[in-house]
Amino acid sequence: MSLDDKNTLAVEGGSPVRNTLLPYGHQCIDEDDIKAVVDVLRSDWLTTGPKVAEFEKRFAEMVGAKYAVAVNSGTAALHAAAFAAGIGPGDEVIATPMTFAASANCVLYCGGRPVFGDVEADTLLLDPSSVESKVSPKTKAIIAVDYAGQPCDYDALKKLSDEHGLILIADACHALGATYKNRKVGTLADMTVFSFHPVKHITTGEGGMVVTDNPDFAVRLCAFRNHGITADHRQREAEGSWFYEMAELGYNYRLPDINCALGLSQLKKLDKFVARRRQIAALYDSAFADMPALFSLAQRDDRKSSYHLYVVRLNLSKLNASRQQVFGALRAENIGVNVHYIPVYWHPYYNKLGYGKGLCPVAEKAYEEIVTLPLFPAMSDRDTGDVIKAVKKVLRVYAE
Template sequence: MRDTYLPYGKQWIDEADIETVVNILKGDYLTTGPNIVDFEQNVANYVGAKYAVAFSNGTAALHGASFAAEIGEGDEVITSPITFAASANCVLYEGGTVVFADIDSETYNISPSEIEKKITPKTKAIIPVHFTGQPAQIDEIQALAKQYNLVVIEDAAHALGATYKGEKVGALSDMTMFSFHPVKHITTGEGGIITTNSKEYYDKLIQFRSHGITRNPSLMKENHGPWYYEMQFLGYNYRMTDIQAALGSSQLKKLDGFVNRRKEIVAAYNEAFNLIPQVEIPYQVQETDSSWHLYVLKLNLDQLNASRKEVFEELQKLNIGVNVHYIPVHTLPYYQKLGYQKGSLPKAEKLYEEIISLPMFPLMKEQDVKDVIEAVKLVIGKVKK
């Protein structure tokens, strides 16, 4: 098989990106300069939102959203267990309580009916996660939010470029977070952003990411002169640099091409695996258009003579960089210490035992895609009952 290792995800940096960053390094601003405002506006325009606030990473952006939503001690926030820990941790940072709702077994996204079961008088917000890039059922979630007066913060780390009922993800809810980690659709090295249509949230987010400090005279309690600023609450240094922002704007120009390439890879995978009884290809909701951050293949373990771990290890031996997304958050040791129980979210826990993520990134060549397909077929053929 392959002589070199194929990772599950990888950035695509071209000469235009490099030139953009070099120009910043030669300029006057390395951080908190004009490129941040430009990048924020570019992202807001792309998704159709009024405002965007860039952060040093996606987790910081989620933390900012939790603050802006005024989540605090005694508040409960409902989210999915099938996600990276940051989707839940951002609630804990502000003193809130995380409540996990089980998933839809077809889409792997959080189930609106399960959300409703978990709503109490203490519920303050819902954080739906667009797992793999496929949007969750936003209409149903919005209806619940309206009924119970809840804030909706979409974790769209996987979903830049995705659409829901013909509209871009990013302007559908109170706030939406995108991540720019190197394996995501575009990268700023590390980075994240919150998009919103609310001026109130925008102002809070801007101040939160910079120590809670403002220089806006209309917000200050007093004004000693042009140098004066006020720290009005405890914020954080979560600012993005001009270097990151310039790279992000350059990458954003290629986003649609990146997403289209991901769809081509998905089509090849689906065609190859659709009729193989040992595996199950991802389910696609008709009203959504996934941006395909991940391609998650489900193993039908009753058709195999092997565990997921054995399949995983055999593929790794063939230099196919499979991964698993995700370990259910409520089963992680820290959350177990907080009192969350294994067995409490059976659909999520069952899914975790059955899935692997195949390599998926726009820089993959046709031969890379063929290598993955051949390796999967070889491995499941070996362990076939």
């Protein structure tokens, strides 16, 4: 086989499918976004100003929640939610290992201990039956992650949390714009957390949000993002007062007006962004439907994913290559694949805390097989076609 043969993998000296790398995710910024930020830069407010409250109001309306509290990252949102839930030393919180570490780290920040429930094999969402088996007298809350953009089984998780007196926190950082039984993500748990990192559905550069219908949670969230202080400087200015009190130990997790202006502009395009993500996912679904060496994650009929990620699992029994080899071959074709995620408790820090392999066998097996393909709204049909072409090329060569 000659080196210029289109079937020769780039990793073996052939020509790549693309000449430039296609990342797995990327922000979509237009002139309206830029103007919104510039307008704030020319205003009297740069940090906590009127755009914060406007962004919170619009976001709450968008997801159907009563209260929204903006913070400076998705991680800060998780920390704030854990704090508002009253998690502290001696408390256990059931979380999923198939997530970014922040979903469990927020429990550690508050002095609690994460307990990991396993995932469903076909969706990689937190398995309610595994959660139920992990509930103990020390359990205070459940943190459910809407992995890749598909909502968890919130009816089952809410039933569990109600039966055991637990607080249900939805980590919906992957799922802005998704629905569960025709209900919007943001209305399904006691508190719901979102991220506005550049690869997410909308971006504020860095940023996050916690939404809730509980006024007590909202008050605690607002204070926590501002050092635990009960009134911010705008309230004091309006009242002509200098006095404030720090009632609890909080953090500086405020999101500046600059970022909120970008968020407001991006929010107007959310429906368009989610629709495009779904179009790309549908193209992938169709292209990979009959490939024995690969299968896409299952999508439940009662849910509509907003597709933050498009994750496939390799059927390694049908390949003469490892996941690492497939990953490297796709990268050589200039397809910016990734892996989401290493099980949280496999990380060295968690090993030091006494966690070890074998806790969640379904998640661990999945980790060895998963690959994330590029998916973001600015991808063209040609970009999507390049991904499909590269996947088929690599798996054809590596198939037994």
